[in-house]
Amino acid sequence: EISLGLVGSEMCIRDRSEIASLSFITNYLLWLIIIISTLIALLVNDKYGPGVFVSFLLGKYFHPKREERIFMFLDLRGSTTIAEKLGERRYFDFIKDVFRDSTPEVLKSKGEIYQYVGDEIVISWKKDIGTLNANCLQCFFDTQQRLLDNAAYYREKYDGIVPEFKAGLHFGFVMVGEIGIVKRDIAYSGDVLNTTARIQSKCNELGVNILLSKHLLVGLGALPNPFKPREIGEIDLRGKQHSVTLYTV
Numbered sequence: 001e002i003s004l005g006l007v008g009s010e011m012c013i014r015d016r017s018e019i020a021s022l023s024f025i026t027n028y029l030l031w032l033i034i035i036i037s038t039l040i041a042l043l044v045n046d047k048y049g050p051g052v053f054v055s056f057l058l059g060k061y062f063h064p065k066r067e068e069r070i071f072m073f074l075d076l077r078g079s080t081t082i083a084e085k086l087g088e089r090r091y092f093d094f095i096k097d098v099f100r101d102s103t104p105e106v107l108k109s110k111g112e113i114y115q116y117v118g119d120e121i122v123i124s125w126k127k128d129i130g131t132l133n134a135n136c137l138q139c140f141f142d143t144q145q146r147l148l149d150n151a152a153y154y155r156e157k158y159d160g161i162v163p164e165f166k167a168g169l170h171f172g173f174v175m176v177g178e179i180g181i182v183k184r185d186i187a188y189s190g191d192v193l194n195t196t197a198r199i200q201s202k203c204n205e206l207g208v209n210i211l212l213s214k215h216l217l218v219g220l221g222a223l224p225n226p227f228k229p230r231e232i233g234e235i236d237l238r239g240k241q242h243s244v245t246l247y248t249v
Contacts, residue, residue, distance in 0.1 A: 170202025
């Protein structure tokens with residue numbers, strides 16, 4: 001009887017051990033899946049920007065679709081001169097700092113950073129988000145203010161240089177979808193992007209920091225204070241058959 005009792009106890013202990021082992025493996029696998037899923041979400045978020053992961057997961061952009069969007073090409077003023085003065089390594093650090101300071105203001109305006117092109121940031125909004133409280137315009141002025149607030153840092157670190165942006169804005173319909181084979185990306189295509197780039201390129205010539213098309217201004221509706229648009233006039237843009245009426249703010 002004692003022997004049977006010992007055997008029963010050993011079996012009971014062994015059963016508990018197996019259950020504990022099975023429970024550990026189950027928990028381990030569960031947490032492994034959670035961690036891997038979280039890392040994938042963070043990587044996709046870093047690659048494509050906040051809010052894109054769910055759309056990416058659901059295959060929203062697998063087939064091209066037509067969307068109405070606002071675009072802003074945010075370009076660094078005097079970049080060629082700055083690059084010559086700082087040299088390659090310091091200029092790279094300078095751009096990293098500028099992009100780091102600009103990002104919170106873009107996110108605050110609910111904008112999506114489409115891509116970085118050298119010293120330029122291409123930002124996009126869905127129409128209803130970009131026009132709400134003139135978010136697309138507010139983004140530009142908030143970014144400029146953030147750089148001014150950090151002027152002392154830039155002056156000390158980069159030989160007295162304080163970064164400043166110029167911007168062109170326009171909106172309309174674009175096609176958006178996944179492209180690429182070896183390296184996949186989400187890309188926008190359409191005349192809106194070309195026109196926005198051409199508008200931004202006129203800032204130096206017209207002596208202003210920000211230009212937007214009449215088409216966008218009408219889409220924004222009544223602007224909140226303190227935005228006061230001023231008409232520049234009908235401007236010929238390179239590669240465009242028809243002139244575009246531009247405004248500054």
